[in-house]
Amino acid sequence: MSQWIERPELSAYLARQRWFGQGQEEVAITEVRELEWLSDPSEGLGVRFELVTAGSLFNVPLSYRQTPREDLSYGFIGAGTLDGEVFYVYDALHDPEARGILLQGFAEGADTPSGIEYSRIDGFALESHEDNVLLSAEQSNTSVIVGDSLIKFFRKLAPGRNPDIEIQAALTELGSEEISPLEGWISAGDIDLAMIGVFQRSATDGWDTARTSVRALQDDAVRAREAGGDFAGESERLGETLALVHEQMRQTLPTGSWGPSEVHALVERLTARLDSAVSMQPSVADYADRARDAYASIDSGTPVPVQRVHGDFHLGQTLRTTSGWKIIDFEGEPAQPLLERTRLDSVARDVAGQLRSLDYAAHSVAIVSGIEDTEHINDWVSRNRIAFLRGYGYEQTETAVALLHAYEIDKALYEVVYESNYRPDWVQIPLGALNRLL
Known part of the structure; x- marks a missing residue:
């Protein structure tokens, strides 16, 4: 040392x-x-x-x-x-x-020390001494632009293949046009340190794009819709994109089915998180009984198809490009153990994450702008929920609807605790969602 x-x-x-x-x-x-x-x-x-x-x-x-x-x-x-x-x-x-030195292992013919491996997808190599730029946004990882590539250095590590590398490698090999193709990664033994992929230079962030649409509605809702300011068309296309990626994941990664015991285990996990939320934030106690009823309504007698999913899907994990929507960051929730992030799950988890993100995008504009009359905000959320679900083609069977309802509640409970601790001015967003959902 x-x-x-x-x-x-x-x-x-x-x-x-x-x-x-x-x-x-x-x-x-x-x-x-x-x-x-x-x-x-x-x-x-x-x-x-x-x-x-x-x-x-x-x-x-x-x-x-x-x-x-x-x-x-x-x-x-x-x-x-x-x-x-x-x-x-x-x-x-x-x-x-120093960043240039960390990246030099991706150059053609580069020598690297023992114990560190730079893996490159066939045909990819960085130019030696290419300029690099650190992205300023502080997130759970640290990202650097170098040429036409974006490298993400994982900060929190765990032994085993990082899900972002595993999933994007499979989808890149399949030829998916709904992601930014993977180009390589850095590992030390069984620990992944970083990954590199195509940088979508002309892309706009889904979160910013959605909020811009909401702000346009503030001035003139009718004119904004007529001029394309409404986001519902994009939400529908984003739903189509997520459905395609889920199908591609089913083609290339493990799938399964939950029977009664696995569904019971899911309900126990959801209930445990509910109990934890109540202990950390008493304001959610009023919703606890109704949340338990919603979880219990998932039909344990109906098999639930499960597969690898994104695991942390929201507008910030999407890019709007000239060729359509692309989905990024398949790492899952970095704070969770690797076993949790790679667990087979229902697609309802990702769909619920996007529905909550649409609600957040709209109501965050209302909070920042001091809007008290939120009728047009709620209307925007409703239209975009419907459009996203229509684009995805989400099943309307009793079990599928109950699963989606449960995952939305679970996400909103997490958000109440988070906002209460770190951003109390925004806690009204998930509390409003719980009122709607329950």
């Missing part, structure tokens, strides 16, 4: 990062696993992946510089000694030169 790591600087740095996500002022680091050097610190810049155990396992690539750099201050972690020499240590993903 490097001598400087024993100091509190890294702990303090982790605590400030959104991708660490623990909400702690102090972080207890129990282990740092240092992978092989990608560049030698004795030559002025040392770069390597370091895997930090702090409750969970985290990917923290570091750069070691012999002189401090003011322009890299955002990613500065601390100063300390390495083999008796003083170095200034930075998060390598905030250091452009």
Whole structure:
């Protein structure tokens, strides 16, 4: 272990990062696993992946510089000694030169140290020394644009194939036009560190696109609809896209069927999350009995088809491109264990996630804009729910409807707890959803 790591600087740095996500002022680091050097610190810049155990396992690539750099201050972690020499240590993903070194293994003919593998899909290679740009949005991972590619460095790690790589590799091989094709990935043994795929340069984010539509309705709802400002057509096409991707996943990945015991286990999981939500946020207690009734209404005697699903589907996981909608980020919810993220599930989970996202997109505009009369907001949500479900072709059998209802309730309960803790001004959105659903 490097001598400087024993100091509190890294702990303090982790605590400030959104991708660490623990909400702690102090972080207890129990282990740092240092992978092989990608560049030698004795030559002025040392770069390597370091895997930090702090409750969970985290990917923290570091750069070691012999002189401090003011322009890299955002990613500065601390100063300390390495083999008796003083170095200034930075998060390598905030250091452009270090990022280039982390990426060089994707170049044709590049040598990489033992223990680190750069896998490339046939025909792909990065140009050596190509410029790279760090995306500024703070999320659960850290993304970098390099040429026509986007590389995502996973921050929270787990042994086993990352679902984002597994699913996108299968869909890329199938030739899916509804995703951004996978180009390669970085791994250390059985731990995936990063993945790289095609960058959709002209795309717009689904969340922003939907909210723009809502804002257009504020001024003149009739004129906005006539001018194409209404989002319902896009929602229908997005539903069609998700249905295609689900079908492609069925073709290339495992499928199954839930019988009575598996449906009972689902109801138990949903009920356990309900009980947890009630304990963390008493405001949802009034809905608890009706939520339990909704969960119990899922017919355990009817087989439920299950498959691999997106697992964290919402408007922010979609891109509107000139060739149509594309779905991204198949990692699932990074905070959940890998077993949960790869569990076969009903497509209702993804459909419910999108329905909740449409509701959020519309009502977040109302909150930010101070709109009190939300009649046109509710109308927008209703039209887009109908359009999305129509585009998807969602089944209207009793069991399918009960499943979708249950997953929407489950998602709304999670949202109430989250917003109560982190964004109380928005808690009215999921509370309104619970009133509607229950």
